[in-house]
Amino acid sequence: MNSNNVEDTGYTQAMGHLLVLYTQVDQFIMEACAERIASAPGQSARLGLAKQVGDECRHVGIQSRWMEEFGVDPGPVISQRVLEQLHSHFRGLDWVDFLTDLYLVVEALGSQAVEQVVPLADPGTRESLRVPLQDELDHVAFGLSELHKALADMDPQLRKTRLEKIPVRIQGFVNFLQRLDVPVVDWFEQVGASSQQLCAVLSQRKDELLSELAA
Ligand SMILES: [Fe+2]
Ligand SMILES: [Fe+2]
Secondary structure, eight states: OOTTGGGOHHHHHHHHHHHHHHHHHHHHHHHHHHHHTTTSSSHHHHHHHHHHHHHHHHHHHHHHHHHHHHTOOOOOSSOHHHHHHHHHHHHTOOHHHHHIIIIIIIIIIHHHHHHHHGGGSOHHHHHHHHHHHHHHHHHHHHHHHHHHHHHHTSOHHHHHHHHHHHHHHHHHHHHHHHHSSOOHHHHHHHTTOOHHHHHHHHHHHHHHHHHHHHO
């Protein structure tokens, strides 16, 4: 599938759902980061979260403008109930778990999945993803750096225990996301992505993140 598929209603609908999903996730991240600013440990964490709130706000604006032009049904694909569930999940996490779930899973694996769609997307959608995906790299770098700092501040035994728990935690949160009632894999396939390839890319990205953390 390539950029000529805007005439294909299956493509347009599925891409529309993915765009709504991405925008809802950005909005969610914006709110979750804003809530964490006051309790974040240290000035660099607070400044990084505040910058990210601004970035995600810009992404929501870019995506919303593009969705209107593209003629996407703006109806939410994540229900209010699920969003509230996700907010309460994040509110209950300590700083290390918050960083793990938000930056390793939602930001790093999420934007890796979006990257897979870019070559399959029509030119307008591809352009709408350019700035947001560039910023997501900064967000992942911020999350990894804060996670490194938080782990480095722990005594070695605790650090070891927390580090060992991270892969399980990532898998647990991925499973939680998969149980939400959002047929995201179907949409990926409908825009021409292979779910098998997507899984392989995400698994490789997860391994890279884990080795970066352990370094
Ligand atoms: Fe974003
Ligand atoms: Fe982000």
